Amino acid sequence: MPHPARPTVTLREVAAAAGVSVATASRVLGGSARTVSAENARKVLEAASELRYTADVAARAMRRKSDSIALVADDLTTPSIAQVVAAMERQARTVDAFVTVSAAGGDTRRQLETVRTVCAFRPRALVITSSWAATTAYGARLAEELHAYERRGGRVVIYGDMDAPFDAISVDDRGSARLMGAHLAATGHRRIAILAGTRERTFAAARTTGFLEGLLGGGVDVRDIRVIDCPVSRAGGYAATSRLLEESPGEFDALMAVNDTIAVGALSACRAAGVDVPGRLSVTGFDDIPLAADVTPRLTTVALPFAEIGERSIRLALTVAGRPDRPGVRRTVIGRLMVRQSSKVI
Amino acid sequence: MPHPARPTVTLREVAAAAGVSVATASRVLGGSARTVSAENARKVLEAASELRYTADVAARAMRRKSDSIALVADDLTTPSIAQVVAAMERQARTVDAFVTVSAAGGDTRRQLETVRTVCAFRPRALVITSSWAATTAYGARLAEELHAYERRGGRVVIYGDMDAPFDAISVDDRGSARLMGAHLAATGHRRIAILAGTRERTFAAARTTGFLEGLLGGGVDVRDIRVIDCPVSRAGGYAATSRLLEESPGEFDALMAVNDTIAVGALSACRAAGVDVPGRLSVTGFDDIPLAADVTPRLTTVALPFAEIGERSIRLALTVAGRPDRPGVRRTVIGRLMVRQSSKVI
DNA sequence: GGATAGGCGGAAAACGAATGAAAGCAGCGA
DNA sequence: TCGCTGCTTTCATTCGTTTTCCGCCTATCC
Numbered sequence: 001m002p003h004p005a006r007p008t009v010t011l012r013e014v015a016a017a018a019g020v021s022v023a024t025a026s027r028v029l030g031g032s033a034r035t036v037s038a039e040n041a042r043k044v045l046e047a048a049s050e051l052r053y054t055a056d057v058a059a060r061a062m063r064r065k066s067d068s069i070a071l072v073a074d075d076l077t078t079p080s081i082a083q084v085v086a087a088m089e090r091q092a093r094t095v096d097a098f099v100t101v102s103a104a105g106g107d108t109r110r111q112l113e114t115v116r117t118v119c120a121f122r123p124r125a126l127v128i129t130s131s132w133a134a135t136t137a138y139g140a141r142l143a144e145e146l147h148a149y150e151r152r153g154g155r156v157v158i159y160g161d162m163d164a165p166f167d168a169i170s171v172d173d174r175g176s177a178r179l180m181g182a183h184l185a186a187t188g189h190r191r192i193a194i195l196a197g198t199r200e201r202t203f204a205a206a207r208t209t210g211f212l213e214g215l216l217g218g219g220v221d222v223r224d225i226r227v228i229d230c231p232v233s234r235a236g237g238y239a240a241t242s243r244l245l246e247e248s249p250g251e252f253d254a255l256m257a258v259n260d261t262i263a264v265g266a267l268s269a270c271r272a273a274g275v276d277v278p279g280r281l282s283v284t285g286f287d288d289i290p291l292a293a294d295v296t297p298r299l300t301t302v303a304l305p306f307a308e309i310g311e312r313s314i315r316l317a318l319t320v321a322g323r324p325d326r327p328g329v330r331r332t333v334i335g336r337l338m339v340r341q342s343s344k345v346i
Numbered sequence: 347m348p349h350p351a352r353p354t355v356t357l358r359e360v361a362a363a364a365g366v367s368v369a370t371a372s373r374v375l376g377g378s379a380r381t382v383s384a385e386n387a388r389k390v391l392e393a394a395s396e397l398r399y400t401a402d403v404a405a406r407a408m409r410r411k412s413d414s415i416a417l418v419a420d421d422l423t424t425p426s427i428a429q430v431v432a433a434m435e436r437q438a439r440t441v442d443a444f445v446t447v448s449a450a451g452g453d454t455r456r457q458l459e460t461v462r463t464v465c466a467f468r469p470r471a472l473v474i475t476s477s478w479a480a481t482t483a484y485g486a487r488l489a490e491e492l493h494a495y496e497r498r499g500g501r502v503v504i505y506g507d508m509d510a511p512f513d514a515i516s517v518d519d520r521g522s523a524r525l526m527g528a529h530l531a532a533t534g535h536r537r538i539a540i541l542a543g544t545r546e547r548t549f550a551a552a553r554t555t556g557f558l559e560g561l562l563g564g565g566v567d568v569r570d571i572r573v574i575d576c577p578v579s580r581a582g583g584y585a586a587t588s589r590l591l592e593e594s595p596g597e598f599d600a601l602m603a604v605n606d607t608i609a610v611g612a613l614s615a616c617r618a619a620g621v622d623v624p625g626r627l628s629v630t631g632f633d634d635i636p637l638a639a640d641v642t643p644r645l646t647t648v649a650l651p652f653a654e655i656g657e658r659s660i661r662l663a664l665t666v667a668g669r670p671d672r673p674g675v676r677r678t679v680i681g682r683l684m685v686r687q688s689s690k691v692i
Numbered sequence: 693g694g695a696t697a698g699g700c701g702g703a704a705a706a707c708g709a710a711t712g713a714a715a716g717c718a719g720c721g722a
Numbered sequence: 723t724c725g726c727t728g729c730t731t732t733c734a735t736t737c738g739t740t741t742t743c744c745g746c747c748t749a750t751c752c
Binding site: 021 | 708
Binding site: 008052054055056057058059061062066075076077079082083085086089098099100101102103105116117119120121122145148152234264267268271290291294295296 | 354355398400401402403404405407408412421422423425428429431432435444445446447448449462463465466467468491494498580610613614617636637639640641642
């Protein structure tokens with residue numbers, strides 16, 4: 001055969017072209033500790049670039065630790081996650097690592113499935129967002145799976161909370177939410193409705209608690225606060241707010257949402273119902289997604305340092321594993337109050 | 347050693363636990379065509395689940411085609427891409443494939459680098475978004491790289507345009523934009539400014555052309571149209587609009603942006619300058635990102651079927667490759683006009 | 693000048709899974 | 723009893739790379 005249709009160009013061919021052994025070629029291209037003569041190194045590099053050689057990671061992964069980091073996120077369409085992912089990408093690039101992303105949207109069961117799938121790639125580290133309560137059967141099995149992965153030499157980093165000793169970077173949702181509660185109380189708001197999302201979302205529960213603490217600490221009467229569950233989505237915020245405005249018009253002077261997406265839905269409902277924001281009702285969000293500054297009125301919210309979160313997650317993921325049974329390292333970041341036009345001083 | 351700390355659980359161990367050979371275990375777990383007795387199959391499956399075995403994709407990829415599909419996107423934080431990615435995920439899941447995502451944000455050079463990196467994973471197919479002109483040196487090398495990948499048996503699907511015979515799914519940007527141009531002309535707009543993005547973005551150029559065609563076809567005088575380049579971002583739209591409103595106030599009755607993000611920036615600039623939209627100026631976007639319905643006034647735009655795009659991309663990626671030199675299959679989708687409050691009838 | 697490091701290259705053994713070839717085995721007819 | 727068929731299982735090889743081990747050559751020191 002004069003021109004065998006090669007499936008891919010291998011190290012063997014590079015070595016042959018350079019006139020050295022595969023071992024030598026591997027040492028040059030793979031960044032080995034062993035030294036290779038300058039002359040041979042040059043020839044190998046030349047041949048590799050000539051043949052457009054790229055090492056097959058699959059084969060490489062068999063003998064060497066991989067440099068891919070797997071991110072298992074709930075939902076990639078969430079604006080906040082997108083920002084975190086982008087930051088991770090940037091950070092990983094600086095250390096020649098590589099981030100693969102997969103969505104496990106939904107629940108702990110899907111998370112478990114996805115983790116198993118990603119583990120098959122034998123990544124160097126696993127970053128997993130956890131916004132679901134780990135109390136279900138699947139949650140426990142998930143933790144078990146992650147532990148098994150760590151025992152096999154992997155690194156696990158949680159973004160969010162989990163009742164298990166993994167390294168974690170988490171937002172102090174409760175403390176950050178307290179800031180917002182205190183702010184509304186301080187600016188004279190006294191009758192508050194909280195759009196609390198759903199109970200299974202741990203961040204939603206923590207933020208609701210923080211809101212309450214801040215409000216109560218600022219002198220708001222607990223009987224003047226109403227906590228309303230709703231789906232964590234724009235539509236959820238819209239529906240809950242519409243219902244609220246219809247059933248008890250004028251009863252509240254502030255509406256606090258556990259995230260910006262819900263808050264945007266709420267704003268939309270207010271506009272539809274002809275309720276002036278912030279004239280008759282202050283509305284606040286949480287996250288400071290890019291959209292928050294673009295809605296009308298611009299949304300008062302709590303800004304979270306997503307870029308920092310992404311960067312730190314990767315840094316944590318790349319530190320070498322310590323003792324298998326050491327307690328998890330936990331980094332906490334706190335949000336910053338962003339007062340804009342959707343809330344006012346009463 | 348009673349308990350050697352294994353880095354990973356291998357097929358050999360599963361086979362040993364089940365009391366069969368690795369070959370048999372492989373056939374059971376790998377879904378081979380060859381038949382295995384029910385009794386042995388049961389034992390293998392039992393052992394595998396007991397040991398929490400997951401096949402190492404790296405090793406598997408050496409003999410068999412992988413199930414992973416790599417997506418190389420420009421920028422994952424773009425709302426439209428996020429929707430496409432989510433749809434791809436869903437579709438891939440239905441056929442037991444697996445999508446890995448990586449951002450190559452920026453330019454063709456970074457795209458080339460990223461493609462080379464993900465090719466090393468030997469994915470089954472490569473879906474690449476292409477919104478950058480392929481006329482640069484890197485663009486040509488990118489096409490070359492992709493061809494090499496196809497020759498090695500991979501599938502390449504382009505989302506967007508490319509002057510190369512790959513399978514592609516693309517939006518008829520020009521035709522869709524024509525709808526918007528025609529609509530504005532028909533509703534009485536006569537003096538138009540187009541926020542055209544940058545020339546290197548192929549979608550921006552196509553949409554601008556479509557706008558022009560629609561407007562001219564509707565009787566707008568070409569001398570009353572102004573095309574303004576600007577960065578493809580909210581800030582870019584804001585700055586360009588501010589400048590425009592300052593330099594030539596009242597000169598235009600409509601502002602057409604090549605995407606929603608720019609349009610949102612434009613709306614913001616109008617609000618800042620005290621220009622009533624749509625009273626004094628109609629503003630339109632393109633894409634129908636979720637945000638479009640949440641800004642005030644709600645944005646008139648062209649809705650693109652992102653979910654369909656994502657789903658079709660994956661379907662295309664999973665069809666078996668035909669003859670290496672066959673012309674690329676090209677699927678085109680067209681947008682739908684969404685008339686909302688940011689434009690009016692004059 | 694000879695012994696001894698030490699640098700460097702190459703052959704070959706992994707790594708984990710897939711697979712073609714070959715072997716084992718039961719049933720059947722001659 | 724033998725040979726054949728059809729089905730299942732095992733053996734041995736393969737994939738592309740890294741890494742270990744061994745041997746060669748040169749430089750250094752006594």
